[in-house]
Amino acid sequence: MSDPQTTDTRSTESGRDNMPTFVPPADIFDIDQKIVMLLDMPGADPASVDVALERRVLTVSAHSQPFRPQNYTLLHSEYEEGNYERAFTLSDEVDGERIEATLKDGVLRLTLPKTTPSPAKKIAVKSA
Amino acid sequence: MTMLMEYSGGNGRWPDLFRNMRRSQDEMSRLLGGLRLAPQAEFPPVNVWTGTDGAIITAEVPGISPEQLDITVHGNTVTLRGKREPEFVGDTSASNTSTSGTSTSGASTSDTSTPNTIRQERVFGDFTRTVVLPFRVDPDNVAARFERGIVFVELPRPAADKPRHIKVARA
Numbered sequence: 404m405s406d407p408q409t410t411d412t413r414s415t416e417s418g419r420d421n422m423p424t425f426v427p428p429a430d431i432f433d434i435d436q437k438i439v440m441l442l443d444m445p446g447a448d449p450a451s452v453d454v455a456l457e458r459r460v461l462t463v464s465a466h467s468q469p470f471r472p473q474n475y476t477l478l479h480s481e482y483e484e485g486n487y488e489r490a491f492t493l494s495d496e497v498d499g500e501r502i503e504a505t506l507k508d509g510v511l512r513l514t515l516p517k518t519t520p521s522p523a524k525k526i527a528v529k530s531a
Numbered sequence: 532m533t534m535l536m537e538y539s540g541g542n543g544r545w546p547d548l549f550r551n552m553r554r555s556q557d558e559m560s561r562l563l564g565g566l567r568l569a570p571q572a573e574f575p576p577v578n579v580w581t582g583t584d585g586a587i588i589t590a591e592v593p594g595i596s597p598e599q600l601d602i603t604v605h606g607n608t609v610t611l612r613g614k615r616e617p618e619f620v621g622d623t624s625a626s627n628t629s630t631s632g633t634s635t636s637g638a639s640t641s642d643t644s645t646p647n648t649i650r651q652e653r654v655f656g657d658f659t660r661t662v663v664l665p666f667r668v669d670p671d672n673v674a675a676r677f678e679r680g681i682v683f684v685e686l687p688r689p690a691a692d693k694p695r696h697i698k699v700a701r702a
Contacts, residue, residue, distance in 0.1 A: 428652035428653045429650060429652055429653075430648070430650060430651050430652060430653050431648070431649040431650040432620045432646040432647065432648055432649065433646065433647040433648075433649050434620065434646040434647065438649075439620050439646070441594075441618060441620075441653070443593045443594065443653055443680075444593065444680070445591040445592070445593040445679065445680030445681050446591070446679055446680060446681050447679060447680075448679070449679070470589060470681075470683075472580055472582075472587055474582045474583065474584070475580040475581060475582040475586075475587060476580065476581060476582065477578065477579070477580055478579045478580065478581045478586075478665075479577070479578065479579040479662075480578045480579075481573065481576035481577050481578060482576035482577075482578060482591050508593060508594055508595070508596065508677075508679070508680050509591075509592075509593030509594065509679050509680015509681065510593050510594040510618070510680065512618075
């Protein structure tokens with residue numbers, strides 16, 4: 404008479420090492436010829452930051468190294484360490500080829516240069 | 532019978548009925564802890580680690596340079612003070628027209644001098660956090676380092692204050 408629930412809890416013991424994924428808060432500014440985005444990602448490993456643009460969706464992700472000092476226990480916790488991920492849908496006026504990204508002091512700065520959008524095409528309707 | 536063994540962790544002692552409750556509580560806080568969009572009660576959020584040798588306080592302070600952080604230690608109290616400035620955006624001084632709220636879409640009246648804020652989700656301003664530790668710390672040996680937007684403050688206990696092990700002697 405084995406309870407499937409109790410056997411399940413064994414897998415969550417090992418799952419404790421999975422870190423949660425947070426959505427980093429972002430500030431977005433529009434200046435002249437570019438759009439600047441600043442994302443707060445404290446603790447993110449600079450080597451793991453991934454900025455990818457696929458079609459019009461910009462996805463930012465990063466991993467953190469957990470801080471586990473030896474011989475210390477966590478007494479009070481107000482934040483959790485975790486991975487970061489956020490996706491943005493860009494408008495047509497952003498030039499996907501020239502996006503720049505810098506990570507400094509836990510803040511990711513993305514510079515997206517604007518380009519003139521392709522003009523709207525007018526389609527002639529033929530009458531059959 | 533096997534169910535009782537599962538609940539007691541398999542070592543044969545009395546079953547711990549609260550273990551599953553605690554475990555489901557951990558799962559819930561792990562699930563809900565991922566929701567960071569709720570406004571934070573205090574800035575910066577602080578974690579406190581303690582051990583026999585002292586304490587380590589970590590705080591998330593992204594975008595703040597170490598020069599702007601002011602850490603003071605007194606007895607068993609540690610105070611973290613500083614100011615988070617909005618960053619320099621664009622080619623001119625960053626005087627943001629900060630619109631409150633999260634997703635306010637900016638109709639860009641193309642003002643060529645000041646940046647137009649489309650979304651503002653991060654907090655700025657002065658902050659002060661005070662942490663009271665369960666023991667006194669040695670202010671002469673406090674070390675702090677700033678890495679990737681997190682500040683780590685290591686606070687050792689004075690040698691005289693460290694707990695001593697007492698041997699139990701047989702009479």
